[in-house]
Every structure is written in C-alpha cells, then in structure tokens.
Amino acid sequence: MNREGPSLEYKAAITSSFLKTVSAYANYGRGKIIFGIADDGSPAPLANPIQACLNIENKINDSIEPRPRFSLLPDLQSSIVTLTVEEGLDKPYLYHGKAYCRNDSASAPVDRLALSRLVLEGENRTFDSLPSSQQDLSFSILDSTLRESLNIENTDDNVLKSLGLLNRDGYTNAAALVADKNSFPGTDFVRYGSTVDVIASRSSNSGISVLQQYQLALDYYETYCVVEVIDGTRRERRELVPARAFREAYVNAIVHRTWDVNANVQVAINNGQVSITSPGGLPSGITEFEYREGRVSVLRNPILAGLFLRLQLIESLGSGIPRIKAAYEETSCTPSFRIGPESISVMLPFVTAHKGTKDEQDIVRALQSGTELSRAQLQVVCNLTRDRTLTAIRALIKDGTVKRVGKARASKYKLA
Incomplete structure (x- = not known):
C-alpha cells in the first residue's frame, strides 16, 4: 500500500x-x-x-x-x-x-x-505580458543591442510592438525588464573562500536591464572562470568552466525565473564549481524528468525568451539543459541540477586539465577559484580521508601542479 x-x-x-x-x-x-x-x-x-x-x-x-x-x-x-x-x-x-x-x-x-x-x-497569460507599473521607460541598452545584433537602426514603437514590449495598454513587464532602469531584482555574484563563512568577493545589482545583467555575468565569468596558462612562449586561455555551459545556465536563470518575487539570481563560486540559482521552481506543465532531459520547454516568460532568441543569446528554445550537458562531454566532469519548489540550481564543476587520480583532480578543482586551503579544509571540501588527501597533495606538489604556502600547521596549498 x-x-x-x-x-x-x-x-x-x-x-x-x-x-x-x-x-x-x-x-x-x-x-x-x-x-x-x-x-x-x-x-x-x-x-x-x-x-x-x-x-x-x-x-x-x-x-x-x-x-x-x-x-x-x-x-x-x-x-x-x-x-x-x-x-x-x-x-x-x-x-x-x-x-x-x-x-x-x-x-x-x-x-x-x-x-x-x-x-x-x-487566463492563458504570463507575467511578462502584463502591463508594467512603470511606463516612463528608456531603452538605450536595448537600442544598441538591437543595432549590433539585428542591424535595427531605430527602436521605435513598431519595433517594440513586434517584440511584444508594447501594446495598446502601454509597456509590458517584458519591456520594463529590458529597460535601462526598472524596479526588478537582479543578480548576486559571490565567491566563497575556504568555507561558506568566508566571502572572498561579492557584488550585486538590481533595477537594471536584464541585458546589462547578462553582460555583467559574462564579465564575472571572464574574471573568475578563465585563466591564462603560460606554455613555453605561448599564453593559453583556459576555461575553468565551459563558456557555453555558463552562458546557457545564466540565460536560463534570468529568462525562466519568476519575476514576481523580490529575489535575486545567485551566481556563486564554491568548492570548485559555479552554481547558478534562479528563483522559482518548475513551471506548471513540466516534470522534473522532462526538465533534466530537455524534452519539453514550458516558457514562463515567453516574450523575454523570444527576445533573447532573436538576439541569438538563446540558440533554440528548450535546448538549454542538453547544451549544458554537451559542453562537458569531453571532460571528466558532469554538471548537476537541484530542483526545489521555490528555486532551481545548476552546478557547473571546474574542469581541470590535470590527468592524475580523481582525488588529485578534485583537489585541483577546489583550488581553481584562487583560494588557499589547508589540508583539513581540502579534506572537507573534497570529502576525502586524511590519508587520501595527503597522498594526493604530495603527488600534486611533486608534479608541480600545487605548491605549499607557509610552514607546519599553518601550511596551506594553492595552484602553482
């Protein structure tokens, strides 16, 4: 029973x-x-x-x-x-x-x-189609984006109507979301240190165009998720997280989130991964299995999604999760998804070029955010025993991947 x-x-x-x-x-x-x-x-x-x-x-x-x-x-x-x-x-x-x-x-x-x-x-209506409470809006960011992406020289009322941003009732909520200034929430960017109690850096935005939020997210990615590796006389760009996966995950977060709650999207770096959390669980009409498999796309904000599609910030509707998974196919890592009633999180693990054991790769991944961690902290972060942690650290020091900072009990480790 x-x-x-x-x-x-x-x-x-x-x-x-x-x-x-x-x-x-x-x-x-x-x-x-x-x-x-x-x-x-x-x-x-x-x-x-x-x-x-x-x-x-x-x-x-x-x-x-x-x-x-x-x-x-x-x-x-x-x-x-x-x-x-x-x-x-x-x-x-x-x-x-x-x-x-x-x-x-x-x-x-x-x-x-x-x-x-x-x-x-x-009523078969969506939040982004409702009349905005703000009607005094400006669209300079949208105007420049349309000019660069679609060669539209003048963002007049006819263009706004064709995009679903303007109707007989005035500007829609979708229009307010892409306007230069609005009253909507934004994004928190957090980079944690050795534990979640240690914040290495933090910044937030709100009340700005989602197009500007997207650009700020890309800037954050370039700052903390890309490194330069010197190989002889060459400088090689190395992505700690596949750029394609990050873009898809972040765009999904802002396009499919619930905008009627005063909560920010969160982009956080912790324990060798980037997690992107958007407010709002699954929209009505889609199961967790369908979401994870990318088989069904139920649009919570179809006007906003359609605009991002036309701007080529989305490659095709309903393809986000498969594309995130595909970005990791040639790596030893796998993205994961946490689905709750009030939020959805996408976890993007750091990709390491190190070819050692899994324990060694986990330690390298934990250090790739630039933090210095002790043996005990690495043991907790990587969920390893003391002996396995020490074995992996010694191997990484020997091959020059990791170096020790400090002495004795004050020793910490960082990428060389």
Missing part, C-alpha cells in the same frame, strides 16, 4: 474535507483520493460504493467552482471508491472561495501570490 503524498490521499469516510484536495489537484496536477481506506492505510470499507460515488459527485458539483474534470471508479469487491481529479485549464479552482495546493500529504490554501499566478494561468 502506497503512503499518502502529494498526489495520493486516503479517506475513511466521505466528509467535505476532501474537497480541499480536489481543488489542489485541479489547480496543480492530477491526483487520486481513495475512499474506504484510513489514513494509516488500513481498510475502512464503504457501506455502499455506488451511493458513495453519487455523494462524492454531488459534493464536487455543489462546492468546487469552476467544475473540475474528474472520474469515479467504484470497487464493489473491496468496497472502495477511487476519485481521480485532472489538472484543469480554467484555474483557479476554488472551494468556498479559496484555492488550495498540496503540501506533501496535506492540502492548504494558497497565498496571494500563488493565487495571482493561478489566475494568469487560467
């Missing part, structure tokens, strides 16, 4: 409390309620499953507005009834004037922000 969870609920009896869950499933995704089973999974047979179906249907029809799509399947042998509720298109689905969502195995009212998002979904 499966335990109760986000898409499954048991009910020993037919009371009105199940209607909260019907609202939640209709708003956020298909789910089942099985009547005739107690919360702990033990049998609680219904006296008359056929009559129970009628009672359940009447309660839904009388209490949920608008009427959701559902089906009822009575099992006369087990004396249970399975109610399956489909995610609907006419959101929000309300019970006693409130919309509900699932919180693990419980159903709870949504907050004001979530309700506004449901209303937009039901």
Whole structure:
C-alpha cells in the first residue's frame, strides 16, 4: 500500500474535507483520493460504493467552482471508491472561495501570490505580458543591442510592438525588464573562500536591464572562470568552466525565473564549481524528468525568451539543459541540477586539465577559484580521508601542479 503524498490521499469516510484536495489537484496536477481506506492505510470499507460515488459527485458539483474534470471508479469487491481529479485549464479552482495546493500529504490554501499566478494561468497569460507599473521607460541598452545584433537602426514603437514590449495598454513587464532602469531584482555574484563563512568577493545589482545583467555575468565569468596558462612562449586561455555551459545556465536563470518575487539570481563560486540559482521552481506543465532531459520547454516568460532568441543569446528554445550537458562531454566532469519548489540550481564543476587520480583532480578543482586551503579544509571540501588527501597533495606538489604556502600547521596549498 502506497503512503499518502502529494498526489495520493486516503479517506475513511466521505466528509467535505476532501474537497480541499480536489481543488489542489485541479489547480496543480492530477491526483487520486481513495475512499474506504484510513489514513494509516488500513481498510475502512464503504457501506455502499455506488451511493458513495453519487455523494462524492454531488459534493464536487455543489462546492468546487469552476467544475473540475474528474472520474469515479467504484470497487464493489473491496468496497472502495477511487476519485481521480485532472489538472484543469480554467484555474483557479476554488472551494468556498479559496484555492488550495498540496503540501506533501496535506492540502492548504494558497497565498496571494500563488493565487495571482493561478489566475494568469487560467487566463492563458504570463507575467511578462502584463502591463508594467512603470511606463516612463528608456531603452538605450536595448537600442544598441538591437543595432549590433539585428542591424535595427531605430527602436521605435513598431519595433517594440513586434517584440511584444508594447501594446495598446502601454509597456509590458517584458519591456520594463529590458529597460535601462526598472524596479526588478537582479543578480548576486559571490565567491566563497575556504568555507561558506568566508566571502572572498561579492557584488550585486538590481533595477537594471536584464541585458546589462547578462553582460555583467559574462564579465564575472571572464574574471573568475578563465585563466591564462603560460606554455613555453605561448599564453593559453583556459576555461575553468565551459563558456557555453555558463552562458546557457545564466540565460536560463534570468529568462525562466519568476519575476514576481523580490529575489535575486545567485551566481556563486564554491568548492570548485559555479552554481547558478534562479528563483522559482518548475513551471506548471513540466516534470522534473522532462526538465533534466530537455524534452519539453514550458516558457514562463515567453516574450523575454523570444527576445533573447532573436538576439541569438538563446540558440533554440528548450535546448538549454542538453547544451549544458554537451559542453562537458569531453571532460571528466558532469554538471548537476537541484530542483526545489521555490528555486532551481545548476552546478557547473571546474574542469581541470590535470590527468592524475580523481582525488588529485578534485583537489585541483577546489583550488581553481584562487583560494588557499589547508589540508583539513581540502579534506572537507573534497570529502576525502586524511590519508587520501595527503597522498594526493604530495603527488600534486611533486608534479608541480600545487605548491605549499607557509610552514607546519599553518601550511596551506594553492595552484602553482
């Protein structure tokens, strides 16, 4: 017997409390309620499953507005009834004037922000298409970008309309996002030292064009994710993180994030990797598997995504995750993804040219952000034992990859 969870609920009896869950499933995704089973999974047979179906249907029809799509399947042998509720298109689905969502195995009212998002979904509208609260906007950055990328000499109203930035109601939120100044959040850039309690450098921006945010992100990448290696008489540019992967991950973060929350995208360097975290979980209509495989692209901000596509900052819609993975194909590293209800993080490990053991590569990667780390710190960062850490350090010092700084217990290590 499966335990109760986000898409499954048991009910020993037919009371009105199940209607909260019907609202939640209709708003956020298909789910089942099985009547005739107690919360702990033990049998609680219904006296008359056929009559129970009628009672359940009447309660839904009388209490949920608008009427959701559902089906009822009575099992006369087990004396249970399975109610399956489909995610609907006419959101929000309300019970006693409130919309509900699932919180693990419980159903709870949504907050004001979530309700506004449901209303937009039901109207088949997106946040970036709504009229902006700011109408006094300037577009010098957009103007120069269009001139350089598309040879558009004059960014007049007709151009703005064709890009979805202007309509009969005025400038859209998408227009405000690309405007020179706005009231939207931006990006935090953080580089940690030996631990997350040590910040080596930090900068933030907000209230500026997303096009300017993108350029600042590229500048950050060039400063901290690219090094010059001298090979004889030649200077060789070496990317610690594949540029293609960084660009795709950052563009995905700003194009697909939720812009109705006051939270910045975060770009952080720590433990030999760059992590890029964007506010907002997966958009409605896409599963975690589909996201990771890049099989489906559900656009949270289609106007903004379309503009980035035309500016060739996105190569093709829905290809971001496969391209990030492809950028690492010829390396010994693999990017990873962490998907939560309120944020998505992409972790891009540093690529090392060192061909030694995995322990040695992990230590080199941990030192590539330019920090000096002790043996104990490397042991923690690389998740190694003391002996394995010392063995790898000695090998790296011997081949000239790493050098010791300081003496005795004060010793730290850095790339040579």
